Amino acid sequence: MVRLACIDVPELPLQLLLLRHPEWRYQPACVVEQDRPQAQLLWVNEVARQAGVLPGMRFSAALGLAAGLKAEVVDHINILQMVTQLGTCLYRHSPEVEIAKEPGVFWLGVRGLGKIYPTPAAWAKAVHNEVAAKLFVSKVVVGFSRFFTYAIACVSPPGIRILRTAESEKNAAFAVPLNRLAASLGISATVRDTLHLLGINTLWDLSKLPGGEILERFGCALHTLHRLVSDSEYDPTKPQTQISGWTEPPHTWHPEEPLVQTVILDSPDENTERLLFLVKRLLDSLLLTLASKHQAVSCISLHLGLDRKKERVERLTPALPTLDSSVLLALVRLRLEGAQLEAGVVEVGVEVVGVDAPTEQLHLYQHSQRDLGAAAIALARIRAWLGEKAVICHQLRDGHLPEANFTETPVGQLRESTPNPRRDRILIRRIYKKPKPARLDKITEDALSGPFVVAGGWWKKAVHREYYFVETNQGTIDWVYFDKERNQWFVHGTVE
Secondary structure, eight states: OOOOOEEEEETTTHHHHHOOOOGTTOOEEEEEEESSSTTEEEEEEHHHHHHHOTTTHHHHHHTTTOOOOOEEEEHHHHHHHHHHHHHHHHTTOOOOOEEEEEEEEEEEOOOTTTTTTSSSSHHHHHHHHHHHHEEEEOOEEESSHHHHHHHHHHHSSSSSEEOOHHHHHHHHHSSSBBBTTTTTTTTTTTHHHHHHHTTOOOOHHTTTTSSSSSSHHHHHHHHHHHHHOOOOOOOTTOOOOOOOOOSSSSSSOOOOOOEEEEEEEEEOOHHHHHHHHHHHHHHHHHHHHHTTTEEEEEEEEEEEEETTSSOOEEEEESOOOOOHHHHHHHHHHHHHHHHHSSSOOEEEEEEEEEOOHHHHGGGGSOOOOHHHHHHHHHHHHHHHHHHHGSSSEEEEOOOOSSGGSSSEEEEEEEOOOOOOOOOOOOOOOOEEEEEEOOOTTTGGGGGOOOOOOEEEEETTOOOOEEEEEETTTTEEEEEEETTTTEEEEEEEEEEE
């Protein structure tokens, strides 16, 4: 098999932070997404991990575990520049250099270097020394597959590790704890904690799970990881083209791209309700896109282009990642009502950042939810607007004539519907409140089904009706009757 190596400069942004603050090296430290108390932790050092702090936590929650936790934002431009410099250095030791999406991870081809380096270990030592010259700690794992060498590098101590056979590589990778790979592979903290409660702690445990429902229950990231460890032929990390003789990195790391929707207004507008309506229209489209990717909103940014003024950006973070538009719109409403706009809004943009969604969030777009309380409020508004008789329901009662078999009553307390499931489709007869005169002179007997006689009423007014079902020339079915007392046809309803 062809050998390759994974070079991991572990938590490169964190190492950049510690080079900037060397006094933090032996204290719990982390790189945060933003400079605010509720910011998410992106990278944490080993001292912080020993205190229970993990990537994906909020900074305020992590402080409860490590009181002296140090944190700072590392600009991704600085990260990109350092990745480029390291890639250029590594190119001196292999003509095949591949830069992973995770900053600080590289794959290098080892084939054809036997005349320069006597053993793989000698080559690995040269690479390790090259990175150390840049004052970075690194791990060099020489093996046979991209993913397995990467997984082993994540848990190996700094230094060099040579895997002699593909079988030993696989066994070492299966022992890797999931919590060491979760953040770098996009697996949310919620999914990570759920797997821990289920006793799924290593790649070996994950490989034994059936793959059928992982996508639906845990999202795309874990589904991809499951395929990597259980299907030897599936490897999305394989390069599409061979890399040789490059002067700039073929792949560069960048943060997760947010989703954006924008609308331009015809004229400046300061009305909160109208702006909120525009935000809702844009947000609904973005939520559908996120739901299709099994993701939920972790952060929403509202971009307000002001008339002849600088754009205003309002960032909002829900308590938990969500696909519930009402929760997000409530936050937007509060922010808009409290905002002091310097001018009218001429452009509205909504930007959302997604993370893996819990299963219950995905169900928001798989099953309709009925809120009886909200329905009761809506009906009360209709009654207040159109009158008490505007909202009614029909109840069956005993009556001699069809139109007397039901009565109209005001809607009381709403209850959950309990429909009876039926496999066969049934016909529905819709009855007119007042029968309509009709002419059926050209109807043939073959088009009629009946008669069904309703007679009586002698105690008040004699009634004799002969009911039929008739198929019209348009293909519809009407419910009609012939009134012998009046000698006339009437349409009393339709059948659907």
